[in-house]
Amino acid sequence: MNGTTHPLVAAYLDDLARMLGDLEPGERAELGPADAIAQAAYADRAAPPGYQRGARVPLTSRPWVPVVVALLQGLSLLLVILVVGASVGWVEESSATPAGETSVTTYGGSSLAAALAGGLAALPLWIVMALLVGISVLWRPREKVAHLLVVPVAAVLFAAGPSLGWSLAGPAGMVVAAWTVLALVVAGGGWLLYRLTISARRRASAAG
Known part of the structure; x- marks a missing residue:
């Protein structure tokens, strides 16, 4: 009693x-x-x-909620990666001069605009994920903040990384920076989502 x-x-x-x-x-x-x-x-x-x-277990505290949140996060990151990858690159322009043909390489597109476009593409999925995480009691406050920051941090990295690489070493630097950011987002974000999902599922199993 x-x-x-x-x-x-x-x-x-x-x-x-x-x-x-x-x-x-x-x-x-x-x-x-x-x-x-x-x-x-x-x-x-x-x-x-x-x-x-x-006591009846709330709907947002069921074991399937962490899995759905992880899927939404993964799809959001995938959209950001695809949009940025399709929007950023470099352009080579050739021109003929009396001294011969000259090739000029310029940075094509804007990584900041591409990251913003990727974030907007992922926004609907991110909003649903944020609502589930915010309402559910399966995550501690720090874990909720981590969930909410995964996609924005990835977008910031994609916005800053290629531009910085281009400024330092031209096309080669941009390629290295882009692949480095991609590895950080996939490996770091994947590991973080795995840890958050496992801990939430354990709490859901204990509550059920």
């Missing part, structure tokens, strides 16, 4: 306990505590108001 028990139920259990007090100790031990007797008495019919046999 807990602090939220209905007063009528509490009175019923108190009366039952007093009646059981007149029994012999051996018979009383066989019957068990008053709360257990009440549960057995109402096992096949409606319990009195306020009497709870067990």
Whole structure:
């Protein structure tokens, strides 16, 4: 019995306990505590108001919620990667001069604009994920913050990495920076999502 028990139920259990007090100790031990007797008495019919046999697990605390959140995160990251990968590159322009043909390589596209476009493409999935994580009790506050930052941090890395690589070493630097960012996002983000999903599923199993 807990602090939220209905007063009528509490009175019923108190009366039952007093009646059981007149029994012999051996018979009383066989019957068990008053709360257990009440549960057995109402096992096949409606319990009195306020009497709870067990708390119902909220929908957002079920074991499938962490899996859905991880899938939404993975799809969001994939959209960011695809949009940025299709939007950023370099352009080679050739021109003829009296001294001969000259080739000029320029940075094509804007990594910042590409990252923003990728973030916007992933925004609907991210919003659904954020709602599930925010409502659910399967994650601690720090874990919720980590979930919410995965996609924005990935977008920032994709916005800054290729541009920085281009500034330092031209096309080769951009390629190295882009692959480095991709490896960080896939490996680091994947590991983080795995840890967050496993911990949440353990809590869901314990609650269920």
